[in-house]
Amino acid sequence: MNYVRLSKEISYALRHAPWEYELELDSEGFVPTSQLLEAINENGKHGRVITVSDIEYIIANSDKTRFEIKGDKVRALYGHTIPMHISKEPIVPPAILYHGTTHKAAQIILKDGLKPMKRQYVHLSVDTDTAVQVGKRRDSDPVILKIDAAKAHSDGVKFYKGNDKVVLADYIPPEYISM
Structure with missing residues (x-):
């Protein structure tokens, strides 16, 4: 599994082009994790089915904390370029x-x-x-x-x-x- 490539795709989907993945971010930038996984798995380019465990692995092993999972939702923590304003704490x-x-x-x-x-x-x-x-x-x-x-x-x-x-x-x- 190429986790760097997967992390880059998740970043792109959540920070820059959620519409390309048919994702709708809420006001804090969250999407249901199941929707993100469905969108990422749709193209099959990662060689196997991507799971929540893969996202958790990226979060735990990244040199920068880019993503966050809360309950059944996931978001990018920063770096958004989308037109919608993401509310921050x-x-x-x-x-x-x-x-x-x-x-x-x-x-x-x-x-x-x-x-x-x-x-x-x-x-x-x-x-x-x-x-x-x-x-x-x-x-x-x-x-x-x-x-x-x-x-x-x-x-x-x-x-x-x-x-x-x-x-x-x-x-x-x-x-x-x-x-």
């Missing part, structure tokens, strides 16, 4: 958060703030290692921006639960960002 963030980015983007971010761009939320890292890993997707020597999340939160910026390494926000104004 508000949290009090850690005092400092980080964002890994390119040198060119860093200058724009310091001026205009952090925007979600094509995603629904800004993704922030709870530690520099995660920020470096994220930043290296676009730059071999990424800039790590420091976010004064405690001050931003006390000033009314809302933060949301992503997973154990990712905190989400709607927008981070530039006054809370430094290099």
